[in-house]
Amino acid sequence: MGDKCAECGEPAELKCSACKLVSYCGKEHQKKDWKNHKAVCRPFEILEDPVLGKCLVATRDIKPGDIVMAEYPLVYGPRPHMVEEGPVPCPGCCRLIIAEGSPRCEGCDFPICHPGCEGLRDMDRHGHECMILGLRDVKAINGLHDFYRQDALLTLRCLLLQNRHPKKFEQIMGMMEHMDRRGKNTEVYKDIDSRIADYLIDNFFAPMKILEGRTGKQALHDISRETIHKICGVIDVNGLEVNMDAEVSALYPTAYLMEHNCLPNTTHIFDKNGYKITVKAALPINTGEHISTMYTHCLWGTQARREHLRETKYFDCKCVRCSDPTELGSYLSALKCIGTDDEPCGGTQLPLDPTNDETQWTCDKCPVKLTNAEVSYLVNGIGEEVDNVQLSNPTVRELESLLNKMLTFLHPNHYHVYSVKHSLIQLYGRWTLRRSYLANIRCVQAV
């Protein structure tokens, strides 16, 4: 059956060239419907690229601030990270709770924030999974953190879609997961196998199978180990972390198609209500340009960003920022040259080809050269020290002394320097507030 005109319902051959989602019998009806259609018309099309796979390409010029898309997730749930101690997300609302001593869900005994938590009964959140989690083998329960494992819940929610929302399940199963890089001998396979697959199969799917045998009714059709691995891969490669008041990861029907760029042309926000994502243009995007987002940390240097992308998203970034030794003049990864005979030359060390892991680093003032391995060793060592100091609740003096030490080796714009300066600004803020508070008290006392 052919398409129908969105205005009059008659057979239609003309498609909206921007979104290609609606058809018209002719130009006149397309014009007439624009008032309604423009609110939902997508300014991009989905194309296939030999390197990127599927990607989004602008079908009209998009101005900064314009909405590129807005949509609700196919599924969302607690972040799939293992929590060995400390707070865990409530399975109803994903807000962090202290598992020990918190109330328990009536149906499955998982620690929850409050028995009245709305998400506990919502079938798209905890409601459905609770039935499976309630089938657990009680004997298997040792420690709280060992058994009530919120890191497996998003995978379970994806599996459950096959009954309630088969189209969403199909969409998730159609997403890229790089199984070629997550084969049986890899660390990631072994981790997922014991942490998620064994946990779900042994504790919940095995008793579910026994129940299915008794009742003759099949609760879930596909619970194979391969499907569990596929879903975990899809979550790792396509899941978006929703940075709000809860620890949530979500899979979106279209937003996941945005490619990565270290200089992205969009920005996005999430709505608390259902975690709707709204993607807006951050830069002018011309017709034919790709629509991109940032999969890693924008204030990390090139080596750290590229390594993170390679390990988690399985590709080598070759964007303009990664390819430029100065990172577009920001010098975020640059080092100070140590010079010869321990006499600093005042020069700057930069990589010759930042996208090559074997690249040499050269000084712009003297002949000193460094290997990439030497630079990684130095920068990673400083990074570890920065992390340790920041985690130790440092004083202003401790941070200032670390900063001075770092500035012997790092360019003043280096990302580790920014990180320490950022911590210092927060401490200075608290310091100033405390001083003015004390000064006020002294004034009041004097009066």
Ligand SMILES: C[S@@+](CC[C@H](N)C(=O)[O-])C[C@H]1O[C@@H](n2cnc3c(N)ncnc32)[C@H](O)[C@@H]1O
């Ligand atoms: C969230 S998915 C994006 C959608 C994906 N292209 C698809 O066809 O389903 C992320 C994957 O897309 C590819 N990708 C995204 N950005 C890329 C980039 N800048 N360079 C190379 N590959 C990229 C990588 O394979 C990555 O693991």
